[in-house]
Amino acid sequence: MTSVLSEQLQCPVCLCVFTDPVSLPCDHTFCRPCISAHLLRSSAKSQSRCPECRGPFSQKDLRAHRVLTNIANAAREEEESGLAAREPEAPQGHTVASELVCPEHDEKFKLFCETDQRLVCVICRDGEKHRGHTFTPVKEAAKISKNVLRGALGFLVKENREIEGLNQQQASEIIKTKEKSKSLTAHISSCFEELHQFLRRREEELKEEQEREEKTTVAAMLKNDCVIENRLMIGREMEVTLQSALEIPESDHFLEWWSERGLPVIEGMKMKDTAKSIYRSRVRGLSVTPDSLNLGLYETHLPFCMWKEMLKVVKPVPVRLTLSSSDDPYLKVSEGGASVRHADRKGGFGFKYYRDYAATTTVVSTETVQTGQHYWEVEVGGKLDWGVGLKVKEDAGKESVLSPEREIMLHLKPEKGLVFSHDGVETPLMAAGGDPGTQAEAQVGPRRVGLYLDCDRERVSFYDADSMVLLHSSWCSFISPCSLCLCPGLYMEGRNTNPLTVCWY
Structure with a gap:
């Protein structure tokens, strides 16, 4: 070359x-x-x-x-x-560098000891140190080693390309995350601004209504006060006149006043059409207009009223789901399809069989979902045993791809507390006594359960809907439409008959 x-x-x-x-x-x-x-x-x-x-x-x-x-x-x-x-x-x-020589024998390195992986000269080869070793000419050994090195380099280059690709993907995900964070921040600001606008508008409306009520009430009070002041002014003038007459020392002068002015005044103060001399009360017919200003329910429950009104402008709200009727004679779905409860039971099952049976009795919603994000709330109240979750909609005429164990459920069980069940595998969340991993008899659990389903990200999350505290979140996949699934739990000799109710807003 x-x-x-x-x-x-x-x-x-x-x-x-x-x-x-x-x-x-x-x-x-x-x-x-x-x-x-x-x-x-x-x-x-x-x-x-x-x-x-x-x-x-x-x-x-x-x-x-x-x-x-x-x-x-x-x-x-x-x-x-x-x-x-x-x-x-x-x-x-x-x-x-120039050709290397053996420092011990001052000979050129012409061989490579495969056993010791080092350069040797001809004299070293015949020495005791390298007896029985394998040797290769320097050029041939260099070629072999370079081939090995080239293979390692090729592997390293390939690995670096893959790592570089991962690095670029990670950088891309970081950019996407930052952009998504900006978008979410803008979304949060937009949602709160909408709520702020609603609250500011209602605040101004209530203030204006209060001002109108104040003007109307005060106007009536002022009108009544004018009548009272007019009578008071006339009464005080008469009081001064009569008081000054009592101070006239001469009897003839007093009687002159009496005949000309005093007697008509006194007669005018008496009630007419009566035999008795009774003075007519000038207070009668007068009354104080009381303070009647109030906001009614808004005065004592204003935040609650605003929350109720905000439900009309908050979008989205939990979807209204209706429960399908059940073939189980011991489960009763309400007429509107909003709740399910246990029917009264007399005799029938053995206890063990009934426990196994009751653990699998569920009802599902008539509506199904497979894409997008959805949120529902279920009122569980003070029930001692219940289950809330999802179930894949089974197509009629096709072999079922879902067994009861495949239901994704959040359970409250008397002996275990809160339990998450996925593919038949149970994960304790909160024991009955309130501490994970312990056993107790006291009932612990939310009174209202929120279920958030993100089909696009394949995740389902359960919340305490009163405090919005996350109870559990899990991966899930959807190959078929799924429905809300409710299990009223064990009958417990009539102690667990309260309904499970889908909340409507």
């Missing part, structure tokens, strides 16, 4: 013959491992640029150079066979 050809086959980065050469958009060529390492280093800081012309590029711009790959491989084989005109230049950072 001539000097000019050798230079053309050298990677500008490592200064060695190309290994898996790739070209950039600017037509400069590099070893794939070299340019990938450069790309990895530069991508963390800024945009990646060509080491030679500084032109921008990305991972997707790398193009394999098949012709140059074949030429580089042929040149490498020629060098290794000893037919090259000169030794290949050493990688950057290394110097081309």
Whole structure:
């Protein structure tokens, strides 16, 4: 290989013959491992640029150079066979050294001890240290080792490509997560702003209503007060007149006043059409208009009223589901399909058989879902035994692909507490006494259960619907439409007959 050809086959980065050469958009060529390492280093800081012309590029711009790959491989084989005109230049950072000699015998290393994996001279081969060892000529051993090295390099390059792909995927997922976080933040702000607008609007409406009520009430009070003040003013004038007459010292002057003014005033104060001299009360007919200003229910239960009103504007709300009627004579679905309960039982089952039977008796909703996100709430109240979950809708005429054990359920069991059941495998969540892993008799569990189903992400989550605390979340897959599934639990001699009710909003 001539000097000019050798230079053309050298990677500008490592200064060695190309290994898996790739070209950039600017037509400069590099070893794939070299340019990938450069790309990895530069991508963390800024945009990646060509080491030679500084032109921008990305991972997707790398193009394999098949012709140059074949030429580089042929040149490498020629060098290794000893037919090259000169030794290949050493990688950057290394110097081309003269032939090595044995420091012990001052002889050239012509052999390679396969047993000890070290260079030896002819004299070393015949020595006691290497008796019975296997030897190979240096060039042949170098060729074999390079083949091994080339295989390891190929494996490493392949692994690095896969890792690089994972790195890019992870970076992409990080970007997607950040974008999703921004979207969710905007969604949260939008939802709360809608609620804020509703609350601000209702606040202004209630304030305006209160102001109108105040004006109406105060106007009536002011009108009544004018009547009272008018009578008071007249009464005080009469009081002053009569009081001043009592202060007239001369009898003749007093009687003159009495005949001209006093007697008419006194007669005017008496009630007419009566034989008795009774003074007419000027207080009669007057009353104080009481404070009647109030908001009614809004005055004492304003937050509750606003919550009820907000249900009209909150979207989405839990879907209204109706329960299908059951063939089980011991389960009664309400007329509207909103609840299911145990019927009264007299005799019949043996206890053990009944326990096994009752644990599998369920009803499902008539509505089914398979895509999207859905949320339902079920009122369980103070029941001692119940189950809420999902069941795949079985197609009529087809072999069932679901057994009762495949139901995804959240149970409350008297002897176990809260239990999650998936594919027949039970996972204790909260023991009956309130501590995981313990046994007790006290009933522990939510009074209302929320079930959130995300078909797209294949997850189902159970919540305490009163506090919105997550009780459990699990993976699930859907190959068929599924329905809400309710189990009223054990009859317990009539102590567990309260219904399970699907909440409607």
